[in-house]
Amino acid sequence: MERLLALWAEPLSQERSDGSTLRDYLRVLEVVGELCPFVEPIRLGLCTLPLRGPSRFFGGDEAVLAAVRQSVRDLLDLGVCLGVAEGLFCAELAARHEVVVAVGETTVFRRSQPLSALGHKELTTTGRRLGLYTVGDFADLDGARVAERFSATVRVLHRVARGELAELPGQRDIRLAARLRSARGEDVVRNEQMGFFGQRSAGDDRAQAAAHRVRHRLGLESVLVARLSAGRVPEDRSSLAPWGSPSRDLLDDAPWPGRLAGPTPMISLRHPVVLEVRDATGASVRMGARGSLSATPTTLILVHSPPRTIVWFAGPWPLVERWWASGRRRAHVQVLLDSGEAMLLCAEAGRWWLVGVYD
Amino acid sequence: MATLRPVALAKSRTITLAEPWASLAPGRGLRRGTTVLVHAQPGLGGLSVALSLLSDASSQGHWSAVVGVDDPGVVAMSDLGVDLRRVLFVPRPRSAWAEAAADLLDGVDLLIVRPPSRAAYGAARKLMNRVRERGTILIALTEPSAPWPLPVDLSFHLTSSRWIMSSRLDARYVTLRVGGRGEAAHRGEHVVIVPDTRGRAVAR
Numbered sequence: 296m297e298r299l300l301a302l303w304a305e306p307l308s309q310e311r312s313d314g315s316t317l318r319d320y321l322r323v324l325e326v327v328g329e330l331c332p333f334v335e336p337i338r339l340g341l342c343t344l345p346l347r348g349p350s351r352f353f354g355g356d357e358a359v360l361a362a363v364r365q366s367v368r369d370l371l372d373l374g375v376c377l378g379v380a381e382g383l384f385c386a387e388l389a390a391r392h393e394v395v396v397a398v399g400e401t402t403v404f405r406r407s408q409p410l411s412a413l414g415h416k417e418l419t420t421t422g423r424r425l426g427l428y429t430v431g432d433f434a435d436l437d438g439a440r441v442a443e444r445f446s447a448t449v450r451v452l453h454r455v456a457r458g459e460l461a462e463l464p465g466q467r468d469i470r471l472a473a474r475l476r477s478a479r480g481e482d483v484v485r486n487e488q489m490g491f492f493g494q495r496s497a498g499d500d501r502a503q504a505a506a507h508r509v510r511h512r513l514g515l516e517s518v519l520v521a522r523l524s525a526g527r528v529p530e531d532r533s534s535l536a537p538w539g540s541p542s543r544d545l546l547d548d549a550p551w552p553g554r555l556a557g558p559t560p561m562i563s564l565r566h567p568v569v570l571e572v573r574d575a576t577g578a579s580v581r582m583g584a585r586g587s588l589s590a591t592p593t594t595l596i597l598v599h600s601p602p603r604t605i606v607w608f609a610g611p612w613p614l615v616e617r618w619w620a621s622g623r624r625r626a627h628v629q630v631l632l633d634s635g636e637a638m639l640l641c642a643e644a645g646r647w648w649l650v651g652v653y654d
Numbered sequence: 655m656a657t658l659r660p661v662a663l664a665k666s667r668t669i670t671l672a673e674p675w676a677s678l679a680p681g682r683g684l685r686r687g688t689t690v691l692v693h694a695q696p697g698l699g700g701l702s703v704a705l706s707l708l709s710d711a712s713s714q715g716h717w718s719a720v721v722g723v724d725d726p727g728v729v730a731m732s733d734l735g736v737d738l739r740r741v742l743f744v745p746r747p748r749s750a751w752a753e754a755a756a757d758l759l760d761g762v763d764l765l766i767v768r769p770p771s772r773a774a775y776g777a778a779r780k781l782m783n784r785v786r787e788r789g790t791i792l793i794a795l796t797e798p799s800a801p802w803p804l805p806v807d808l809s810f811h812l813t814s815s816r817w818i819m820s821s822r823l824d825a826r827y828v829t830l831r832v833g834g835r836g837e838a839a840h841r842g843e844h845v846v847i848v849p850d851t852r853g854r855a856v857a858r
Contacts, residue, residue, distance in 0.1 A: 498715070498716070498717055498763075499717070501717070501760065501761045501762075502717040502740070502742065502761045502762055503761070504760075504761055505719070505742070505757055505758045505759075505760055505761020505762060506742050506758075506761065508757040508758075508760075508761075509742075509744055509754050509757045509758060512750065512753060512754065512757060513744070513747060513750055513754060517744055517747070517754075518742055518743070518744055519742075519743040519744070519745065520738075520741070520742065520743065521726070521728040521731070521738040521741065521743065522728070522738075523728060523729065523732055523738070534728070535726070535728065535743060535745075538742065556822065557822045557823055557824060557851055558730065558733070558823060558824075558825070558826075558849035558850070558851065558852075558853045559727055559729045559730040559733055559849075559853055560727045560730060561701045561702050561705065561726075561727045561730045561731075561849075562701065562723075562724075562725050562726070562727055563725055563726070563727035563728065563729065563730070564725045565725050607819060609819065609821055609822045609823065610822070629822055629823050631817055631819070631823070634695075634697070634698075635695075635697070635698050635814075635815050635816070635817075636696075636697035636698065637697075637817055637823055637826075651727060652697055653697075653699075653702075653823065653826070653849075654696065654697050654698070654699065654700065654701035654702065
């Protein structure tokens, strides 16, 4: 499950009749969006952003939290609650309690929550009668017993309690995307959820129904749709978002100066993997300040797998960007292995990352 | 963007392919209700071949889904000519890949499945039967350590792959052995360039 920073602004969760709530919420999304482009509106008063990338660039979770808090305060003079945990359900709870749940401790955090955190009155009452007080107590119930005693909704909640699903049903406002678009003055029909069509066909409806079924089976974030945006390297240009979530830069495939030329990897890792690149003497290959390599790379070592022989490489292609406040320096290198596999690597902050495979 | 014409084509029995695939497939297309196999060592181009087979369908307005491809390169797919507006992705379905595939069969015209482990005989048979009933096209993407357990209608075995380089990776020549049942049997070896410098699939 993805580690999320959740922002909870209680005053923005209640609609006011003058429409100011939606406008303010939209402004919050915009300022947070300047810090991290992948901010996701969940419902009024609540939004999330994936923490991994920003944390790397700001230099730690706390730095991201401080930056978000500061920019929202500058904007609206609004106190917000921030929290970090894995998956939407826990991230929202973390925000409400204003805690940063450490990596690997989300399960403990989730299990320690009161049963009422699942937001189901009947379950809370029945649970108390059965001696179930926490989410963990409920999670420990056997799935078959839950299925016998409870409704389908509670069965879904049971999966959330066990950490099999990332979010509660209804935690997301599915109409929010359309409302935000019309508040921004965008064309609602063209950008409608997943369709992007002027007219919907029978095929579109069938596909939607199928996506619903899979989501029901595997969880809300199991079905994804692709988006393209402007950028220089593939990992910046593409993103996959849960089907049904609001869209930002929808298929904006404009040419972009300085794009990496030639074919693009058919596998683009959403979470790049750290690896080691060594030269013939066994020393680590480093990226120099002037954008050149310290030696010819000959060996590639991925964690938990035997060393691979590099038979050819190209690059590095350095990219220097002003990324948020800090200057981000990256350089890309293509390598061809003796097996015939070609990969795209990225050097950043003194480490090597596998970002793509030309499968 | 190309104009969308999903309705007119929805009932035809074959989804036509463009080159380089048209001359390799019997009837110059993929027949509805059939299963197509793309078999390759991981990392050598099997994924490009499978997704390229999907590009013609998607540009004709057909919906498709990709199950079990964990980190699809969206930019590369777009370069191949896939219309991303009509593709659903189900990455990391884990053990539920066959169920997810079955759910999607009713909703899409073309389905790519990369089983995360060896497909069981029963699961594969059930899926292929369902594909036949529904008139969908199943493209199974497998590797030697986990082969598809049943004979299929049309198969592409990737036997070798060779990169052409300049100051960067330019293009890859992929050799495919094409086979299958009936008309598709023993169609010989063919070389296809995928990707070329612009990321497309072209005939040599």
